[in-house]
């Protein structure tokens with residue numbers, strides 16, 4: 495793995511409606527992310543937090559939508575995309591800390607420029623495959639994967655000036671257990687590979703990850719890991735805004751990160767949805783740091 499790592503905090507909480515997830519980057523820093531990675535021999539460039547400028551929505555204007563905070567989310571992701579793009583140009587590994595999952599739109603806008611065939615692992619209880627038409631909530635954090643596939647509001651899909659950022663056949667979703675009807679339909683239509691909790695129970699995480707790695711290795715030239723902490727079971731990661739029971743365990747998640755580290759396929763990563771206000775003694779941020787550490791090659795020995 496690239497020995498130079500840039501940390502970018504994104505204090506975004508407007509892709510959903512529960513306040514506090516903007517403090518995620520701070521909670522993850524408090525849990526010692528820099529120290530852990532330095533101990534593993536990485537040079538860390540902590541760029542601090544991106545500034546999120548609130549843009550008022552003009553609710554009566556033409557082209558009004560049900561997407562909440564569209565302007566703020568769009569402009570913040572434009573900025574994030576440029577930042578991520580720049581850091582990769584400096585030959586550094588971008589490690590993005592959220593913030594809600596709407597920020598994947600910007601991360602992928604920056605990352606995907608550098609790859610012909612970017613792979614994406616979407617580790618999440620949800621698919622985040624809604625569009626304005628199918629979304630039950632209007633929350634953009636539930637749309638970010640669809641947007642990156644080029645589906646949804648043009649203000650979002652055109653971030654970075656090009657679309658799509660990823661091809662459906664290069665995406666693997668792991669941990670899904672709460673998919674909306676429109677998302678299920680889309681998954682079948684465009685053929686995304688999904689390991690739901692059922693497959694994880696049935697096959698075991700070892701098989702799920704070895705299949706995922708083999709699948710992405712032969713078809714992609716870089717792999718982005720987008721890890722939503724709500725992919726984990728709420729017992730292990732209670733500090734998230736949209737918890738879903740019956741999730742991936744802490745141990746299984748470690749195994750997944752260790753296998754990704756061994757396979758050496760991950761070229762960028764983001765850890766999102768940590769909300770310290772909803773957490774218990776920073777447990778979720780601590781879990782995030784432990785997983786980041788495994789992803790970057792921490793072995794127990």
Ligand SMILES: NC(=[NH2+])NCCC[C@H](N)C(=O)O
Nearest residue numbers: 595620624631633635636736
């Ligand atoms: N990144 C997340 N936590 N997404 C949750 C999305 C929940 C629901 N499917 C929605 O679209 O509103």
Ligand SMILES: [Mn+2]
Nearest residue numbers: 619620722724
């Ligand atoms: Mn989720």
Ligand SMILES: [Mn+2]
Nearest residue numbers: 595618622722
């Ligand atoms: Mn998500």
